[in-house]
Amino acid sequence: MTETAESFKAKSTIKSDDREHRRKINFNINKYNAVVPVAKHQFSELMVARERAKNAKWRAIETLDQQLEEFERQFTKRGGKVIWAETAEQALEAVEKICKEKNCKTLVKSKSMVTEEIHLNQFLEKQGIESVETDLGEYIQQLDGEAPYHIVTPAMHKSKEDVAKLFAEKLGTPSDLTPEQLTLVARVKLREKFIQAEVGVTGANFIISDIGAIAITENEGNARLSCAFPKTHIAIVGIEKVIPTLGDLGLFWPLLATYGTGQKVTVYNTIVTGPRQEGETDGPEDMYVIFLDNGRTNLLNNPKTREALYCIRCGACLNACPVYKNIGGHTYETTYSGPIGSVITPHLKEMDDYKHLSNASSLCGNCTEVCPVRINLHELLLENRHEAVEFGMATYGERIAWKAWKTGSLNRKMMNLGNGKLKNWMINKVFSAWTAHRGKLNFSNKTFNEMWDERNGKG
Amino acid sequence: MKVDIFIPCFVDQLYPETAFNMVKVLEKAGCDVNYNKDQTCCGQPAFNAGFWEESKAVCSKFLKDFKEAEYIVAPSASCVGFVRNYYSKLFDNSSDHNNVIKIAEKTFEFSEFLVKVLGMDKFGAMLEGKATYHDSCAGLRECKIKEEPRRLLGNVKGLEILEMDDVETCCGFGGTFSVKFESISVAMADQKVSHALATGAKYLISTDLSCLMHLDGYIKNKGYNLQTLHIADVLANGW
Ligand code: SF4
Numbered sequence: 001m002t003e004t005a006e007s008f009k010a011k012s013t014i015k016s017d018d019r020e021h022r023r024k025i026n027f028n029i030n031k032y033n034a035v036v037p038v039a040k041h042q043f044s045e046l047m048v049a050r051e052r053a054k055n056a057k058w059r060a061i062e063t064l065d066q067q068l069e070e071f072e073r074q075f076t077k078r079g080g081k082v083i084w085a086e087t088a089e090q091a092l093e094a095v096e097k098i099c100k101e102k103n104c105k106t107l108v109k110s111k112s113m114v115t116e117e118i119h120l121n122q123f124l125e126k127q128g129i130e131s132v133e134t135d136l137g138e139y140i141q142q143l144d145g146e147a148p149y150h151i152v153t154p155a156m157h158k159s160k161e162d163v164a165k166l167f168a169e170k171l172g173t174p175s176d177l178t179p180e181q182l183t184l185v186a187r188v189k190l191r192e193k194f195i196q197a198e199v200g201v202t203g204a205n206f207i208i209s210d211i212g213a214i215a216i217t218e219n220e221g222n223a224r225l226s227c228a229f230p231k232t233h234i235a236i237v238g239i240e241k242v243i244p245t246l247g248d249l250g251l252f253w254p255l256l257a258t259y260g261t262g263q264k265v266t267v268y269n270t271i272v273t274g275p276r277q278e279g280e281t282d283g284p285e286d287m288y289v290i291f292l293d294n295g296r297t298n299l300l301n302n303p304k305t306r307e308a309l310y311c312i313r314c315g316a317c318l319n320a321c322p323v324y325k326n327i328g329g330h331t332y333e334t335t336y337s338g339p340i341g342s343v344i345t346p347h348l349k350e351m352d353d354y355k356h357l358s359n360a361s362s363l364c365g366n367c368t369e370v371c372p373v374r375i376n377l378h379e380l381l382l383e384n385r386h387e388a389v390e391f392g393m394a395t396y397g398e399r400i401a402w403k404a405w406k407t408g409s410l411n412r413k414m415m416n417l418g419n420g421k422l423k424n425w426m427i428n429k430v431f432s433a434w435t436a437h438r439g440k441l442n443f444s445n446k447t448f449n450e451m452w453d454e455r456n457g458k459g
Numbered sequence: 460m461k462v463d464i465f466i467p468c469f470v471d472q473l474y475p476e477t478a479f480n481m482v483k484v485l486e487k488a489g490c491d492v493n494y495n496k497d498q499t500c501c502g503q504p505a506f507n508a509g510f511w512e513e514s515k516a517v518c519s520k521f522l523k524d525f526k527e528a529e530y531i532v533a534p535s536a537s538c539v540g541f542v543r544n545y546y547s548k549l550f551d552n553s554s555d556h557n558n559v560i561k562i563a564e565k566t567f568e569f570s571e572f573l574v575k576v577l578g579m580d581k582f583g584a585m586l587e588g589k590a591t592y593h594d595s596c597a598g599l600r601e602c603k604i605k606e607e608p609r610r611l612l613g614n615v616k617g618l619e620i621l622e623m624d625d626v627e628t629c630c631g632f633g634g635t636f637s638v639k640f641e642s643i644s645v646a647m648a649d650q651k652v653s654h655a656l657a658t659g660a661k662y663l664i665s666t667d668l669s670c671l672m673h674l675d676g677y678i679k680n681k682g683y684n685l686q687t688l689h690i691a692d693v694l695a696n697g698w
Contacts, residue, residue: 009640016646322629326646360640362633362647363507364596385509394509402505406513409468409500410520423472433638437645438676441473448466448475452494455479 005356012327035262054374057310060242067209067242074212078274083290088118104198110223111135112203117335132193134222143170149329152315200226204237210245213273217266233284240309259372260314295348310373317367339367343380358384420445462490463528467535468500480695481534498524503541531566539568540601574607585697587617591660595667621658632673648677
């Protein structure tokens with residue numbers, strides 16, 4: 001077993017036994033479960049909408065190179081600059097260069113999983129630049145020195161009491177503040193930072209190629225401030241975020257809101273087309289879009305798993321996943337957790353280090369059921385398992401076992417060999433993990449196959 | 460009507476009585492039950508483990524064993540779902556492709572076969588007490604079975620069916636997952652069993668013995684008073 005797999009196993013064992021964790025997660029996910037079905041009513045033909053969305057993403061991904069170039073053409077016309085980063089390092093270097101040019105000491109950023117993926121905050125800290133998370137959930141996580149727990153709800157594993165305690169510890173506030181009071185505290189702190197910051201960093205929910213713009217979805221207004229208040233705006237975006245046309249937003253905005261947070265449409269939806277134009281009174285002087293590959297083209301190269309790039313990061317599959325709900329987001333030790341994380345991480349990083357995630361699933365299929373863009377998530381987990389075997393990553397023991405299984409399953413006589421007692425002894429020994437918390441298996445003395453003739457008077 | 464039964468490998472080895480109960484009900488329904496003694500397994504275990512080549516060899520045997528069958532009925536939505544939805548993946552672009560489509564169309568899970576194909580939902584079964592029904596993931600999402608078993612159980616004399624919370628959530632079995640990630644699997648069983656117990660049920664019924672084997676193991680370990688039953692065992696009871 002690789003180190004990553006061992007660590008996952010150890011952490012998942014602890015978490016799945018943690019009732020308090022289970023209670024908090026269920027409490028928070030149930031809040032979504034209550035509203036998502038209501039928001040779905042806004043679609044008269046939900047399945048058609050989902051299929052159309054999948055289709056639009058299919059088109060975007062199949063012509064990804066052209067889409068991105070079209071974006072660049074449109075966006076640069078208005079003075080925006082595009083930077084192509086093949087790796088996390090290249091993206092970080094680009095940010096560093098811009099920050100140096102702009103003499104940046106404080107940087108505000110909105111919630112963005114891509115910046116988590118490249119570990120932007122840690123990098124900036126080393127450069128002596130203060131990077132401040134302005135999304136409330138991310139702000140909480142930053143205060144606590146923790147990575148986001150969930151791609152949509154970063155502090156999902158914290159109760160309101162936990163947050164009040166954290167603020168008291170880190171900011172010296174009274175320890176019994178209500179969520180409203182806590183939000184006001186954060187607001188005051190963050191306003192200051194918005195004014196100080198020389199650079200604002202955001203992600204993007206969509207790259208709209210035909211008009212050369214990015215779209216940002218949020219509920220707090222902090223992303224809007226991050227891209228408009230500082231003199232320089234950098235958007236760091238995974239290349240898969242493309243939708244072909246502006247019109248597609250009519251489909252994707254409500255889908256993302258419905259499946260992500262159970263809203264009809266998210267509170268703030270911003271389309272950013274570039275830096276401040278002549279005659280405009282606000283907006284940044286400079287705007288950069290950094291297109292990040294960082295392993296995404298591995299998925300693109302593989303026709304079987306390519307559809308994982310359709311993901312709009314709504315988080316629905318995490319909320320629907322019984323494994324995620326039992327082990328929580330941090331146990332994965334990946335940027336993207338839950339079903340979609342288990343599907344893409346082995347391709348974004350090393351298959352050998354992350355293939356265990358594809359096995360850590362009961363294949364219940366609920367993720368596939370809920371995905372708004374209808375990614376066949378559980379089948380992709382199977383695809384990953386298959387690929388790992390094809391790449392020779394299965395253990396010797398496993399290979400021998402499945403060969404033996406094949407020989408046995410092709411030979412009916414072998415399946416009738418040995419009586420129940422012998423099988424019981426063997427199986428309960430081999431699968432000691434079965435009996436740790438479960439009663440023993442009890443083989444029948446004779447198989448159905450052997451009994452059939454007896455019962456039908458032919459024995 | 461001639462019906463070929465498929466007895467999944469683990470049912471063959473661990474639960475032959477349930478298989479005989481299925482036969483008993485099918486015969487009462489007027490079916491002429493045929494059992495091809497050569498059969499072994501549908502091939503799913505190796506497929507789910509990523510060993511597709513080994514799986515394909517066993518699937519080919521299944522195709523051969525059931526080539527002549529008019530209907531194939533199995534007491535397992537898991538195997539049926541696999542034959543229906545995944546054989547085509549394995550035999551894509553092969554000479555077996557058409558055969559695979561045909562096999563998929565004539566393979567049914569037991570309760571769905573009774574209700575959808577035979578149009579029968581009453582067999583004179585009796586079982587006294589409260590029960591709750593567990594939707595297996597394969598039944599629910601691979602085979603789209605929801606109402607059929609409930610209808611059949613609703614007609615069992617003396618039986619009161621109570622729905623549990625989170626009834627569509629996985630029980631945590633998942634084949635090798637149950638041993639590879641034992642702690643997660645057992646945590647999921649714990650939640651499923653708690654929901655079942657909360658209904659006040661004495662019986663936990665399902666279409667899939669794989670779920671029940673896992674849940675029963677957990678129940679026995681804890682010493683709870685809850686009996687797991689396959690739907691065939693219920694329908695064959697009391698007559
Ligand atoms: S895979 Fe689907 S459900 Fe999961 S986050 Fe992406 S879009 Fe949402």
